[in-house]
Every structure is written in C-alpha cells, then in structure tokens.
Amino acid sequence: MSQQTLSHKILARAAGKTSVTPGEIIWAKVGLAMMTDSSGPRRIQANHIRLKERIWDKDKVVVISDHFVPAHNEGEALIQRITRQWVEKHGIQKYHYGEGICHIIPVERGYIRPGTVMVGADSHTPTGGALGAFAVGVGSTEILGVIVTGEIWLKVPRTIRVWWDGKLNPAVMAKDMMLRLIGEIGDDGASYQAVEYSGPGVKALSLDERLVLSNMTTELGGEAGIIEPDELVLEHLRAQGQTDFDPLYADPDAEYDRELGFDASLLEPLVACPPNPSNVFLARELAADKIRLDQAYIGACTGAKYTDLVAAAEIVKGQQIAPGLRFLVAPASRQAFRRALADGTISTLVEAGATVLPTGCGACAGLGNGILASGERAISSTNRNYPGRMGARDSEVYLASPRTVAASALAGHIVDPREFEG
Amino acid sequence: MQLKGRVWRFGDDISTDVIAPGKYLRLSSAEIAGHVMEGLDPDFARKVQPGDIIIAGRNFGCGSSRENAPDALRLAGISAIVAKSFARIFFRNCINLGVPAIDCDSLDQIAEGDIVEIDLELGLMTNLTGGQQFSFQPLPAHLISMLEAGGLVPFLEQRVAAEEAEKLKAAEEAVA
Ligand code: SF4
Numbered sequence: 088m089s090q091q092t093l094s095h096k097i098l099a100r101a102a103g104k105t106s107v108t109p110g111e112i113i114w115a116k117v118g119l120a121m122m123t124d125s126s127g128p129r130r131i132q133a134n135h136i137r138l139k140e141r142i143w144d145k146d147k148v149v150v151i152s153d154h155f156v157p158a159h160n161e162g163e164a165l166i167q168r169i170t171r172q173w174v175e176k177h178g179i180q181k182y183h184y185g186e187g188i189c190h191i192i193p194v195e196r197g198y199i200r201p202g203t204v205m206v207g208a209d210s211h212t213p214t215g216g217a218l219g220a221f222a223v224g225v226g227s228t229e230i231l232g233v234i235v236t237g238e239i240w241l242k243v244p245r246t247i248r249v250w251w252d253g254k255l256n257p258a259v260m261a262k263d264m265m266l267r268l269i270g271e272i273g274d275d276g277a278s279y280q281a282v283e284y285s286g287p288g289v290k291a292l293s294l295d296e297r298l299v300l301s302n303m304t305t306e307l308g309g310e311a312g313i314i315e316p317d318e319l320v321l322e323h324l325r326a327q328g329q330t331d332f333d334p335l336y337a338d339p340d341a342e343y344d345r346e347l348g349f350d351a352s353l354l355e356p357l358v359a360c361p362p363n364p365s366n367v368f369l370a371r372e373l374a375a376d377k378i379r380l381d382q383a384y385i386g387a388c389t390g391a392k393y394t395d396l397v398a399a400a401e402i403v404k405g406q407q408i409a410p411g412l413r414f415l416v417a418p419a420s421r422q423a424f425r426r427a428l429a430d431g432t433i434s435t436l437v438e439a440g441a442t443v444l445p446t447g448c449g450a451c452a453g454l455g456n457g458i459l460a461s462g463e464r465a466i467s468s469t470n471r472n473y474p475g476r477m478g479a480r481d482s483e484v485y486l487a488s489p490r491t492v493a494a495s496a497l498a499g500h501i502v503d504p505r506e507f508e509g
Numbered sequence: 510m511q512l513k514g515r516v517w518r519f520g521d522d523i524s525t526d527v528i529a530p531g532k533y534l535r536l537s538s539a540e541i542a543g544h545v546m547e548g549l550d551p552d553f554a555r556k557v558q559p560g561d562i563i564i565a566g567r568n569f570g571c572g573s574s575r576e577n578a579p580d581a582l583r584l585a586g587i588s589a590i591v592a593k594s595f596a597r598i599f600f601r602n603c604i605n606l607g608v609p610a611i612d613c614d615s616l617d618q619i620a621e622g623d624i625v626e627i628d629l630e631l632g633l634m635t636n637l638t639g640g641q642q643f644s645f646q647p648l649p650a651h652l653i654s655m656l657e658a659g660g661l662v663p664f665l666e667q668r669v670a671a672e673e674a675e676k677l678k679a680a681e682e683a684v685a
Contacts, residue, residue, distance in 0.1 A: 110612070112649050134662050139669050226576060226598070228605050232661050235669075240652055242600070278568070279597040310597060 090338035092246040093313055094281035097221040097335055101204045109245040109344070117147070118203030118220070120233045123189045124152040126208035128173035129166050130227035131234070142177055143237035149181040149198060150174050151189040154454060156447045187420025187446055190214035190302060190388040194294070195422055197327025201316040201334035204241075206233050211388055211470065213309060216301035217294065218324070219316030219334050221281070224305065244281045244310045245344035251288025253352030258505045260398060261292055261299035262390065262468065262488035266357040267349060269306050270367030277309035280344065283337065284314050288351030294323055295394040302389050303470050306364040356503050358466070359486040362474050370491050371503035378485070382465035383408070383496035384477070385436075385489050386417035386444070387451040390468025393423040395489040399468075400432045402493035402507050403439035409499025415457045417444035439497075450477050459484075466495045510629040510653050512588050512609065513637075515558065518621040519549065519565040524572035525599065529581045538577040542584035559586035562627070564619050566592065570599025579603045579610075589627055591616065591634065591645075604652060607660035613645040629653050 091099070091106055099107045101115035122131070127150055142148060152170055155163035167184070174182040183192050190211050193199050201219030205212065208230035215222030223241070225233075233239050249268060255261075269276070284300045292300075297314050304312025316334045324332060356370040385391050385399050396418060408414045416436055418424035424446055427433045437443065444450075450457030451469040459465055459478030465485070467477065472484035485501060494504035527548040533541045546553040563569075563582070569592035570578065579602045582590070589609040593616065603610035609629060619625065623638035632647030648656075658664035 110646050112652055114649075114651060137662060138665050139673065141669060226602065226605075228576065228661055229601065232605075232665060235665055240604070240649075240655075275568070275571070279594075279600075308597070 089342055090340040092281070092341045092343060093219070093283055093315060093335060093337040094221055094246050094311060095243065096337070097202055097204065098241065098243055100202065100335065101221070107243045109243050111243045113241055113243060114238050115204045115241050117206050117233050117237050117239055118200055119147050119149065119193065119198055119205040120230060121149040121151065121189060121193060121205065121207035121209070121212065122230050123150075123154055123209055124156070124166055124170045125154040126227050126230065127170060129169045131231040132169065132173065134228070134231055135234075138231070138235050140177070141235045143235060145177060145179055146181070147237070148179055148234055149193055150179055150183075151192055152184040153188045153447045154452060156185045157445060159455060185421070185446060187422065188388040188448060190298070191392065191420045194218065194298060195327070195420060197324045197329030200329065200332040201320065202332060204239070206230065206239055211302050211305050213304045213312045214298050214302040214388060216304065216311050216313040217297040218320055219313065221311050221313065222301070223311055242279070244279055246281045246283055247277055247345045247347065248343040249282055249284050250286040250346065250348045251284070251351045252286055252348065253288050253350045254291050255288065255351045255354060258490060258508055259354045259356055260488040260490060261296035263354050263357045264288070264349070264351065265299060265303040265306070266359050266364070266367045266486065267354060268347070269303065269359070269365045270357070271347070272307065274306055274363050274365040275308040277304065277307035279308070279310055281311045281313060282307065282309045284312065288349070289314060290317060293394055294319060295392040298392065299389055303364075306470055356488060356491050356505070358491060358501060359472060361472050361483045361485070364470070364472060364486060370487065370501065374500070374502045374506070378501040379464065380412055380466055380495060380500055381463040382413045382415065382457065382459065383492050384415050384450060384457060384465055384467040384469065385492055386415065386419070386449055386457075386467070387469040388419055389470040390489050390492075391417055391419040391423070393426050395419075395468060396423060396427040396432050396436070399489045399493035400435040402490055402504055403497060404435050406439055406497050406507075408440035408496045412496060412499050413457070414439070414441045414496040415444055415450070416441045417449045417457070418446050421446055453477055466492050466501055468492045510609070510657055512560070512562065512627045513624065514560040514562040514588050516619055516621055516623045516625055517553070517557065517561060517563050518619070519563060519569070521566035522568045522571055523549070523565055525570055525575055525578040526572050528570065529575065529578040534575065534577070538580035539584050541577055541581040545581045545585045554585055557586050560588045561586055562625055563587055563590045564592070564616050565590065567594045569595050570603075571596040576602050576606065579606050579608050583608045591627070604656065605661040607656055607658070607663070609648070609656050611645050613643055615643065629656070
C-alpha cells in the first residue's frame with residue numbers, strides 16, 4: 088500500500104477504511120458540525136421539520152452567532168431570535184452569541200479534535216485544519232444532512248504539500264506567507280485539493296498564526312488546509328479540557344500530487360491588491376505609489392486574533408494615525424479582546440486613534456460597522472478583496488498583515504511596516 | 510441508474526454567472542431555468558429538452574456557490590452534466606440537488622447533438638451516435654440512491670420515514 092498523506096489518513100479513518108484514493112467518494116463520520124446565524128437555523132429550519140427535526144448528536148453541533156451581531160436592523164434581530172429559539176428547542180449547549188467568529192470559537196474552546204472530520208456551513212471552515220483535523224466548508228442543505236445523520240459524502244481530494252523552510256522575520260506574518268502562496272499558484276491553485284503545510288517555518292508559528300494558513304486555504308480554492316498537530320496544539324487542547332483525541336500524521340514517504348517549497352526567512356511584507364487575493368505585490372514597491380487610504384481595518388477570523396491585535400499595537404504604539412483615516416479594530420473573539428484589554432494592547436490601539444468595534448464578522452462580510460462608500464479604499468487584515476466585499480461595489484480592498492495594515496494607518500497610504508519598526 | 514439524452518457542448522470555466530446570471534438571482538430557480546446559459550446561447554432555455562445532457566470542459570460551475578445554478582439546470586430539463594472537472598461547491602450542489610455530475614477526462618469525440626447513454630453504476634458512457642465508449646469512476650451505490658431520490662433532502666426524508674415506519678411496526682408487534 089502506498090504511503091498516505093495526512094488528509095487521506097484522516098478520511099480513511101472517518102470512512103472506516105485502511106486507505107483512500109483521490110477521486111474516490113467516501114462516506115465520512117463527522118466529529119463536529121458548525122453553523123452560523125447566517126447559514127444555520129434560519130436556512131435549515133423548514134427542511135429540518137421535513138426530517139422530523141432529528142439531530143444525530145447535539146453535543147457535536149456548534150451554533151455561532153457572529154455575522155449579524157449585535158443586530159443592527161429588525162431583519163437581523165429576527166435572525167438572532169430564530170437562531171436562539173432553535174438552539175433552545177434542541178438543547179444545543181455549544182451556542183455562542185457575540186463571543187467570537189465561528190472559526191475561532193471552536194479552536195479556542197477545544198471543540199476541534201485532531202484526526203477527525205469537521206464540517207462547517209461557512210467557506211472558511213478549513214481554519215480548523217490548523218489543529219490537524221480535516222475541516223471542510225459546505226452549504227446549508229449539506230450541513231442539515233450532517234446534523235441529521237452525522238455523516239457526509241466526500242470526494243477524496245488530491246494533496247498539495249507546501250513546505251516552509253527558515254523562520255519569519257519580525258516584520259512579516261503568516262498572512263504574508265499565504266499571500267505569497269496565493270500569488271504563486273492563483274486563487275484556484277488548489278481547487279478541490281487538500282493542502283498540507285509543513286516545515287520549520289510552519290512549526291515555528293504560534294497557533295494563532297497557523298490558523299491563518301488553514302483559513303486562507305479557501306482563497307486557493309482548497310478543500311482543506313491541514314497542519315500536523317504538534318505538542319503546542321495538543322497542549323492547547325488539554326488546557327481546554329479536551330483529551331479525547333487521537334492525532335494522525337502523514338506517512339514519511341507520502342505521495343503528494345504537487346510539492347511547493349518556500350523560504351520564510353526571505354519573505355517580505357506583501358499586499359494583495361484588488362480585485363482578488365492573488366493579485367500580490369511587495370508592500371515596499373506599492374509604498375512608492377502612495378496609495379491613499381480611507382480606512383484601515385483589523386478584523387475577521389483571519390486577522391484579529393490576540394496576536395494580530397498585539398502586532399498592530401506594536402506598530403502604532405505612541406504614534407497617531409494619519410488625519411482623515413478611519414482605523415477600525417474588531418477583535419475576532421471576546422477572549423482575544425479580554426487578553427488585549429488586560430495587557431494594555433487595546434489602550435495602545437485606542438490612544439493611536441483606533442475605534443473598537445464589536446467582536447464578529449462585521450465589515451469583512453460587508454455587514455455591521457465600517458462599510459466602504461463608493462470610491463473608497465481600505466487596507467484590511469481580512470481574507471477576501473473581491474469587488475464589493477466590504478461595501479460599495481466600486482470600493483477597493485487591499486489585503487495585508489495586521490502589521491502592514493497598522494503601519495499604513497499611520498502613514499495614510501500603503502507602506503511597508505518596516506518603515507515603522509523600532 | 511441509466512440515463513440517455515441529447516448532448517449540449519460547452520467549453521472550459523463555465524461559471525455560475527453564465528449558468529444562472531446574477532441579474533436573475535431574485536427569481537426562483539424555476540424562473541431562472543427560463544434563462545439558463547443565456548450568456549452563451551440566448552436560445553438555450555428554449556431549445557433544451559427534458560433528459561438532455563451537458564458535456565463540458567474544465568472547471569464547470571466555477572464562481573459563486575449559489576445553489577440555484579445547478580437547480581435551474583435541473584429544472585430546465587438537464588439530466589446529467591459530464592465535465593473534465595468541476596468546481597468543488599458546484600459538484601457538491603449538483604449531487605445534493607439530484608443532478609448526476611460526472612468527471613470524465615476525454616470527451617473530445619462527442620459532438621453537440623449526439624445521443625449518449627450513461628450507466629452510473631458501471632461508470633460507462635456510450636456515444637450512441639459516434640459509437641465510442643468512455644469510462645469514469647463509478648459513483649458509489651449510496652450516492653446513486655441519493656440521485657434517484659432527487660437529492661439529499663428527499664433521500665433523507667425517505668430514510669427517516671422508513672425508520673419511523675420500522676419503529677411503529679415494532680411498537681405494534683409489542684402490543685400484539
Ligand atoms: S470574519 Fe469574514 S471570512 Fe471570517 S467567517 Fe466572518 S465573514 Fe467569513
């Protein structure tokens with residue numbers, strides 16, 4: 088039997104088989120099902136009644152209200168009520184309102200177990216892959232199927248290995264690693280494939296940073312973005328009281344469909360210009376163009392975790408943002424917010440001129456506060472910059488790391504954060 | 510599960526925007542069915558007949574994840590889509606809505622208007638007009654049952670109903 092990739096080993100286990108081959112369709116047992124206020128109860132309710140409102144295992148269902156929180160019109164308030172009533176009716180304990188973004192909460196709480204399949208009704212569900220799970224995003228019809236049966240059919244993807252040598256310089260972040268990769272292979276470069284990230288450059292990353300690799304696998308068109316769980320991950324899980332796991336690792340001679348290699352120590356700060364995440368340039372080259380900004384946004388599951396808030400604060404400490412620019416910070420979770428409050432990170436940001444917004448998806452999805460007007464331009468630590476993503480159809484979003492976003496907030500135009508490093 | 514139908518040929522990278530144009534998104538899938546593929550062939554919706562089969566190139570169904578694109582094709586009468594490759598969400602949506610989606614690499618000898626026959630269990634497609642045969646990875650029995658039921662929700666509905674009937678029978682027998 089040929090040596091298997093980590094993705095294939097997880098899928099084989101979930102399907103009760105010894106091995107799987109790409110292209111094969113399997114029925115996988117699911118370890119965790121996640122849905123949001125946007126994709127969840129309001130969309131599945133009617134069909135759920137057709138299926139006699141069955142739930143396979145209510146302890147394995149997570150419902151997170153993050154898209155429309157707090158509700159800012161009656162329609163959103165109604166969605167929240169529908170969501171709340173559904174979880175109450177079905178006795179769902181893992182329900183989180185306003186506590187954080189749907190891809191962050193399951194990580195923080197230790198819900199995601201290495202070696203299992205996780206299914207989420209949101210496109211950035213691959214985030215969970217940073218814990219060594221095969222985490223895939225689906226639509227509302229499919230999440231209903233999972234909630235009722237605890238199973239899902241999956242077409243076994245081919246596997247790409249992305250190897251990072253070296254170690255990042257302080258000015259660059261995991262976001263730059265992903266922009267480099269997306270710039271290299273395109274926003275469909277891993278279409279229907281699993282991506283496995285490995286090498287010393289990946290191992291050196293904190294858990295917060297690893298989440299960015301898995302999260303932005305979606306911007307490669309990938310099915311899943313997985314990192315082998317090391318002691319750092321297992322320790323985190325234990326600290327959350329999660330001990331029921333049995334991690335898997337890739338076989339040493341696993342066959343990959345494609346292998347890519349990069350050197351983290353050579354990486355420089357990058358920016359993805361509109362209209363898509365693969366339109367990537369060096370921040371220092373763009374700096375010469377003096378691209379004027381109306382808004383700098385630190386937010387989203389990708390770019391507003393605790394370490395992101397700290398990175399932004401390090402840059403703006405003791406300085407003031409450019410006049411006329413809006414510097415918005417929407418922490419990715421309450422836990423990240425509390426830590427950043429306790430250690431002074433939030434005051435540093437606010438003293439520099441930041442406005443703190445509620446924890447949730449917000450402007451990343453063109454919702455809540457921080458929407459762009461026609462013709463406006465933002466630099467953002469989020470993950471997508473397709474036309475209209477953060478507001479008006481002809482507004483522009485430039486994607487960058489929290490450091491580059493913060494430095495650009497000070498300059499008023501896009502810069503390389505090294506201009507502001509002490 | 511066997512299908513037979515007339516072929517419509519399309520190229521690479523046919524997006525959901527072409528299949529179900531964005532300007533019709535407020536309409537129901539049944540209404541969009543009257544406009545499917547309009548961007549490529551304004552008369553397509555009028556010409557297509559129940560049972561017809563689409564044969565396309567790479568990356569069919571790329572673009573947004575809207576479920577009403579495969580749904581509109583189904584309602585327009587398309588009985589199966591065979592392509593060199595599919596965009597992930599589109600492929601999943603097709604199967605879950607009851608439209609057979611088949612990955613098949615060499616399709617060049619099939620012309621528009623040919624009649625093809627597809628056997629999902631065997632993983633075999635025959636061009637009845639040209640005589641060639643094409644093989645593909647057969648779909649597993651479970652998925653074929655789902656397609657036969659008309660998609661994921663009807664399939665699960667049958668399963669739940671069968672289980673409930675079973676329970677009822679057991680309860681009746683216990684009383685008797
Ligand atoms: S923060 Fe943005 S990318 Fe993340 S789940 Fe919310 S809308 Fe999606």
